[in-house]
Amino acid sequence: MKCEGWISAFADRSSRIRFIRPMAALAIVLTEACAVGPDYKAPQTVLPPEWHNKALIDVSLSQSKEASPALWWSSFDDSVLSSIMEKAIKTNKDIMGAEARLREARAKRDFAAGDRLPTVSAAASASRRRGSAETGIGKTTDFYNAGFDARWELDIFGARQRALEAAEASLQAGEEDLRDVMVTLTAEVGINYLEARSLQRRIAIASETLSALNQSYEIARWRKEAGLVTQLDEDQAIASYQQTKAQIPSLEAGLEQNLNRLAVLLGETPGSLHALMAKKMELPSPARGVAVGIPADLLRRRPDIRRAERNLAAATAQVGVATAALYPSFSLTGSLGLEALSTGGLFTANARTWALALSPALTLFDAGKNRANIDAAQARQEQALASYEGALLTALADVEDALSAYVREKRRLEALLAAEAATLSAYKLASDQYSAGLADFLAVLVAQRTLLTIQDQRAVSEVAVLTDLVRLYKALGGGWIRAEDKENS
Template identity: 40%
Template sequence: MQNLLPSISDRHPARAWATPLALATALLVAGCSHTSQFAGQSQPVPVPTQWQRSAEAAPVASPADLSRWWQRFGDAPMTALIEQALAANPSVLNAQAVLRQARAQRDVQVAGLLPSVGSSVGATRSRSGNNDASNRYSVGVDANWEPDWWGRQGNAVQAGDANVQAAVASLEGAHVALAAEVALNYIELRSLQERLQIARDNLAIQRENQQITEWRLQAGLVTSLEAEQARQSTAQTAAQIPALQSSLAQSRHALAILTGQPPGALDTQLQTVQPLPVAPEQLAMALPADTLRQRPDVRVQEHKVVAAVANLSAQERANFPSLRLSGSLGLGALTVGALTNGASVAASIAAGLSAPLFDGGANRAQIRAQQAAVEQARIAYRSTVLTALQEVEDALAQLQGDKERLVQLLVAQEAARNASLLANQRYSSGLVDFQTVLDTQRTLLSSQESVASTRAAISTDHVRLYKALGGGWQPLDTDGQLVGSSTPATL
């Protein structure tokens, strides 16, 4: 139903609006009092008061403590790489563009609450029956406005605000994931450098043993079997070096790409061997409830629930009547100069009231679709919360297990070093065969590699734990840039 009132200029304003207001009230009572109410509520997620495996002496961390968790490692090159990546990585730049898009779409929805004003300029030329020609010029201003009586447009704005907040949280989530990815690749790089050095040291020892074996073969003290065994062991260790060097190059390339640079851009800076970054023993933990508030992915899903509920509310109000007001003010004259003096004035005000009467159930179907969207958002939120809790517990369990493993591996490495030393001494005295020497050398190399890998795994566990705790995001300005960010330090 639609009722377009005629143009009026001589009626009393209050009397002019009486009819549409009364009709709107009648339509609301008669046709829209049965607005759908979606009362479905998701089941609350039980959040533990503390983590199962957190150390009793671990301090509780605030978001500020975890915002730049990589500084706890005390590794300046890693810190510089992470901060450079946060400023130049394509995934962050894309998330910033998504945020700007969400803000622009919200602004479009806000603009719908305000009147729209337009202007027009016209000129006509007409000719009468006696061939007399005349010109007429006009200029006017038009205005239109649809009052948001029932809050439908307001709900759309609320959904837009929630989408903006979700985009902000997504950008923060990109920071969290990127910082962890850079740290993991950097730790892998330093671990490969350490393993490469171990392989080179063992290769030097095996080449020395091979030389001794060849001398003993020439002296008739050993057979060619021992010489071939020594040559085989040396070649086996030497074969590991190219593989480690290739992995090192790939790690440098990965770090360059993460920082928004072409592969090879960091080769010079990262060639120097440096120790593995090690996190302090005392963890900066956060309580489970604080972790859920810190994690950007949880907040993304929370804002998506708000947006879905707001969209549902807006869809429910699509059955309500809508009132559209319009007005115009125009000047007309026979000449352009007369428009400013002596022009005729025309003014009009119009109101149109419309309400749906029959749409074949389309709006009811849209409401059901939005209800399903709300339920999906709530389920996704619950799933994200459970996943967040699991990731923290898994990281704590992995960290504790790797620490315990390292204690035993250090004992095994010390024993393997002593056994290798004794085997070489006894072989020089002719008390054991060369196979014993080879076995103890292989055991020592394996023990050293296991210790190096486990130390790297512990540093990696810390990174994954801080990521699971929601650390790594920082406040953003209106453009999606880090607040107080500065030029990254040189590597």
């Protein structure tokens, strides 16, 4: 019953009208409010209509306006690579850090949004006081009150609106930062995986060469025992064998380091991927080419560019926040409650009480601190603009470099394949002639050594073509779409 009496006390129509009238006047004032500071406008960007290296674009590349595949590794048709990539996206520590930063930015945005609204609190108290006899108030008095207090910082000049704009832009920058971390991660995982497969192949080539050198040694030893050649041929065979054998430990060490880096990228301890990668596999061959597109596509493809643009928007809004400090601030405080000298009287109509106050404030002298704060905000805006323009130039250079490296490495690989075929033929011919006594053993060793060198260079070039392709995908902004992004697209 007491609660019902309290509610009915607040339900009195005349009380509501007296409280609503100043709020209506306030609403009119707020509709006329303005946000000081510059309104953000995205910078007008002029990009070249085509790539400088457009002449390098061959049949495996396309200058269509389609975006490059976001999940570029799916075109490699390598189940191990795909499984490693999926795990890396889920468990990589850099991804987790970027996600935590995004949650922080979202919380700051929510705080900025809530800062524009009134703060309402409830309070109640009960006290008993006995006055001094000297004051003539020597009796004991009880006092009870309960009610609500509200405080609202009126955003007349848009300081909180600008703060919300800055927080929203920072949140969007955080989303792009997460995507940029994914672009970097997927590229690093792909490059390390491909290099690991290449090192496995180079170790296999060296091992196969050891078997061939051992056969050459046996032939040289047999011919020496038959008195057909001197000890020189046998010693040369042993030296060539040991020289080739000495290359394998460094390749194995490189493979070990590569697999450990890959494990760290997956958020795992070093050594955890050795079993998975133990099965030897050929280097993957991408099933389709790359849609290079045009330079303007980078604005929508590359998350680092979009992040820089959002940082510029946030910095612009912060100029408005700093500018608003030059203007008066207005705080509206109000209370609505009940007061009585007894608990019985607390829930009567006569116990109602309310108060409403508007408190303006203006800084008259601050030794130039507000102006200096505006100058600092404007300088940060200029920094953000320079960073955005720099990100554009870097993106263009990344694509040009990756495009040039990829196409030219493919041409190098074609030359190495032709050289390998010729060197293999020369090695077989030298071996046959030596067995027939028509050539000396040095010709066989030279041909064998040249063949090993060419085969090793070919293996290095094969992985370079693929890693350059991965870098091209990265430069184009591929590799950042997550499951939730795909659902929203």
